[in-house]
Amino acid sequence: MHADLKRNKFAYFFDLLDLNRNGLLQHNDFSDMAELVRKELQLEEGSEEHKYVAEKAIRLFHQLLNDISPMEHQSINKDEWLSFFEENLGDQVDEEVLATYQELIYLYVFDFFDHNRDGFITSDEYKRFFDIFKLDDQYLEKSFSMLDSNGDKKVSRYEMLAAIEDFLISDDPASSGNWAFGNWEASPK
Numbered sequence: 001m002h003a004d005l006k007r008n009k010f011a012y013f014f015d016l017l018d019l020n021r022n023g024l025l026q027h028n029d030f031s032d033m034a035e036l037v038r039k040e041l042q043l044e045e046g047s048e049e050h051k052y053v054a055e056k057a058i059r060l061f062h063q064l065l066n067d068i069s070p071m072e073h074q075s076i077n078k079d080e081w082l083s084f085f086e087e088n089l090g091d092q093v094d095e096e097v098l099a100t101y102q103e104l105i106y107l108y109v110f111d112f113f114d115h116n117r118d119g120f121i122t123s124d125e126y127k128r129f130f131d132i133f134k135l136d137d138q139y140l141e142k143s144f145s146m147l148d149s150n151g152d153k154k155v156s157r158y159e160m161l162a163a164i165e166d167f168l169i170s171d172d173p174a175s176s177g178n179w180a181f182g183n184w185e186a187s188p189k
């Protein structure tokens with residue numbers, strides 16, 4: 001059937017998080033992301049808010065290091081990433097792993113980009129997500145409309161969590177959640 005579908009999505013998500021596109025997930029991918037968010041939100045360097053953002057950004061990395069135990073110190077390669085996700089969210093889904101990553105990814109992509117803190121992501125806020133992760137914005141509109149399942153022009157927490165779950169475990173190529181982070185069939189730039 002669609003044996004490669006989930007693998008392609010896992011690989012796409014690795015490339016997205018690998019902010020400097022060097023083929024490895026390392027501390028700087030996450031701290032650089034926090035720095036971009038800090039500038040975007042115009043937080044003062046060293047402020048409590050800035051520390052909060054930096055701490056939250058690194059949480060996903062620490063969870064990954066803990067779960068994957070990479071060969072190289074503090075450096076996760078794509079094969080290690082793919083084996084972990086295929087083992088835990090592949091044919092057999094470990095519910096605990098799913099819940100953990102659903103929440104962490106939610107915090108990483110939703111919470112950071114809800115700039116006005118109203119609990120919804122607008123298409124402008126979603127565009128910043130595309131900009132920071134250098135995603136191809138020709139897919140911005142399509143991705144946003146796939147996320148916005150009730151069509152009210154904003155993405156709620158519920159819509160985002162459902163999409164992330166689909167992205168992580170659905171093996172249906174027509175599933176709208178596959179589009180949560182842009183065009184999963186293309187490589188991020």
Ligand SMILES: [Ca+2]
Pocket residue numbers: 018019020021022023024025026029
């Ligand atoms: Ca990297």
Ligand SMILES: [Ca+2]
Pocket residue numbers: 113114115116117118119120121122125
């Ligand atoms: Ca908002």
Ligand SMILES: [Ca+2]
Pocket residue numbers: 147148149150151152153154155156159
């Ligand atoms: Ca909506």
